[in-house]
Amino acid sequence: MTTMTESAQPRPISFAFLAQIILIMNSFIMLYPVVVMVFSAFKTTGEIFEHPFALPDFTQVQNFARVLGETSMPTYFVNSIIVTGASIILILVLGTMAGYAVARYESRTNTFILLFFLAGLMLPLKLAVIPLFILLRDLNLLDSRWSLIVTYTAIGLPSAVFIMAGFLRSLPAELEDAARIDGASEPRIMWSVMLPLARPPMAIAAIQNAVPIWNDFFFPLVFIQTDSAKTLPQGLTTFMGEYTTDWGMLFAGLTIAAAPITLLYIALSRQFIQGMTAGAVK
Amino acid sequence: MPVSPKQARTLKHRSWVAFLVVPPIVFMSLFVVYPILSAFAYAFYEWRGLARGEFIGLANFREVLFGATMGPVVWNAFLHNVYALVALMIIQNGGGFFLAWLLYKEPFGFRFHRVAVFVPVVLSTIIVGFLWKLFLNPNFGIVNQALYSVGLDSLAKPWLGDSSTALGALILANAWHFIGFPTLVYLAGMQRIPSEIVEAARLDGTTEWQLLKGIVWPLVAPSTTILFTLLFIGAFNWFEIPYVMVGLDGSPFGTTDVLGLVFYRTAFGNQSASIQNFGQGSALATLLFLFIVVFASMLTLWLRRREIQF
């Protein structure tokens, strides 16, 4: 921003230099562990122990082949996609419905509805896991992907309501009024006039929720028992338990588990950062 | 009964609004409100496995807070949560503020550093936990290997097995995982400071430190409030990192035990104890829950008031 004027003075140059060194060190600390993880995945356990920092032979892919071939990792991966995808869709549908009603229709109950969802935003559902567990058992959802989908939807819904309501409220009333004069029905106005404009907040709500859902471990730990319904983080603990002494396999498993979201993040870093910090940045 | 056109419109209108509002509210009631209210209720009952027994009043709460068995365990864990909160406030949030300030000046490589600091944030806590557990292995992990290779053998330690370093190691692993979050929240806060204010201060010849203390810090106070509240909730719900790195028992000998682990052990049992107590688990959850809600709202109010003063 003001680097031009600064560089004219002698002292800020050393400041900028120091800042650069700190930033480079920090980025190194942030990235190097990930790099070691990936490198180790191409090594045998012996090589990891003898030469932990050496560059590996990148053609040595047998660890990856084994993780994908002889473990349930691919199943966990598919489950994570299904659970995250279904939860996000439900969050967006329900969140848009409530957000739209609150934002576009005057009602005495609006404050109540917003407070209701605000409470949901504050309360850590983790602590209600026992009753949730019993409820899911009574609904016969325990040990299925649905148990996770409904839980994640419940956790993500409040933030989606606020994001959607906040955005939809900012849209000018003229848009609706014009459509209303043309005789369009309320559902039609919502679907064809307003929602097409609401894609950016939807993307934010989706990313904000997708990352924590994709990464969650606690609820599957409690709700899911069958191997075929496990998601990636929980499946990873099973996997780590099975291959405890084979470090090459462990690092390959971690790399495979980390790869999809990391690559996606690198490709869409702006959207990720915006989405994930949306709750804390107003 | 005949319905006037206007009434028909409002009726139709009302049912349309109801159609929009009712499903989300029913969903939230069923999967959030009902379980949370039940958690309170469950804490007043005796439990045999998953079967609810007698109403026993406050007995579960008494046992959790003051019982000969549970009391010391709970307070020991609580203390560790407090340590984690304070340490993370300094390292994670404080460090984040500092990094944000460096990034705010958009130095060379700004975009790279910004993306890099956020990479660990998108990883699953489970991956982060396992990764650091392997790195901190006393004989094969890269941390000690690196110390050996530069001749600092005396600094090499069994990090997770030594009671003086284990909790610190968990806290640092957590800070590594999440420091990108406060960094980028603060950065966004700083970038919203009107540039005229900063320019004007610079022209007045204010030093870097005065600028930071007198202008930037007060103006990003809303970020501080929200980051602290999130950290507070996170620190008292801490579970995944300890679970993966030191196990359910808070090894070594309870020096890394935190309330999340105590709660899980109490409610769902562990191999060496075989006892599962939903009543005491619910009592613990209820207390934690009240603690978080009361303190978080008080803090938010207090920090908010501070914001206005500036």
Added chain:
Amino acid sequence: MRGLTMNLTRRMLMGVAMGGYLLSAGAAMAKTELTFWSWRQEDKTFYQDIIKKFQEKEPDISVKFETYAPENYQTILSTALAAGRGPDVIQARAYGNLESIATPGYLLALDKQNVPELANFPDSALAAETLRSDSKVYAVPFAMQAQLVVYNKKIFKDAGVNPPKTWDELMALCQALKAKNINPFSNGTATAWQNETIVGGLLSSMLGKQFEEDIVSGKANFTDPRFVNALTKLKDVSQYFAPNFTGVDYPSSQQLFVAGRAAMFAGGSYEVANFKNQNPTLDLGVFPAPVLKAGDEALIATYYDGGYAVNAKSDKKDAALKFVRFLATPEYGTAFTNTLKNLSPIKGIKIEDPITQEVAKLAEHSMSYLMLVRFRYQEPSGSVLLQSNVQKMLAGQQTPEQAAAEINKGVATYYKPFQK
């Protein structure tokens, strides 16, 4: 709001129940399929073979074998059982863990009528699967485990040393190995429960059967000199554990031993098969905990792993009982012992594997694996107390006297004989 949700719950439940009814009606036409749950992921092929053998006898019954991670198994099982679901046949644990699922009535009581094969078992094995409150047996025991010392014969031979008999011999042996730059033990204490197995493997002979009797009768408690002295000796020998042993977790200590980087491993007899799987070239032997002075009885610490139980709510109890009876035959016990290298408690089986034979012979002189067998029924469990206090003692954070006093204090909160 509550009424609304309750109603919804009930309606959905009814729907589910109807669905379940239709399904089970359909299944009754075909042959009976049993589900069988276990935490032994590593034994999957063995159980599948056994199921095949069973089906040769009972072609109308098929068995579906499903496994879960051991650390979550108990939770998963009790959850499923409480939900009125769960498998027809259950691999259950023993002692306190068995009680937690037998007490609420989830398991079918077994007796000489419905399982005549119970006669094939020694009383101590059945006792492990008996509920203390009603003295009924709830599972057919499957394995006896022992805590002892496993050693690498090749390392011993190369170093020119023999398995020690007395504690002094053990210390001398460790010193000799150390002098040759060999890690004596690969054990580490970072994983809490490993501390209990180490105590069982190394200290049993010094504690002795009399100590167990005195604890049970209340004549002695854990502040007894025998217990404190044994802990002191353990503290002594811990200097010969893995390097940085306080940070060495269970997998790492296994790894050190399997890689031939240490000569001994104090732990379970079940490790032998495990080590061999990971490194088939290992030549292994076992010896009991060293005695204090020559002439004392050398002991190993034994316990029963668990048993096969029948779900009381199963609608295929007859078929399930048939399968469980099969799992109680000497034919099964022989296959179990020889394939899995675990000791079956069934009488009169023929052991082929030499190490298993050795363990069986050592088991003639044994005491209980004390905390698991006697003190895992209430909180704080003796196991948790022993694990954390020994871990603390070995880290140099408390003396053996303090550790013993802490353990005693915890157990005394519920154990009547200590409260006098």
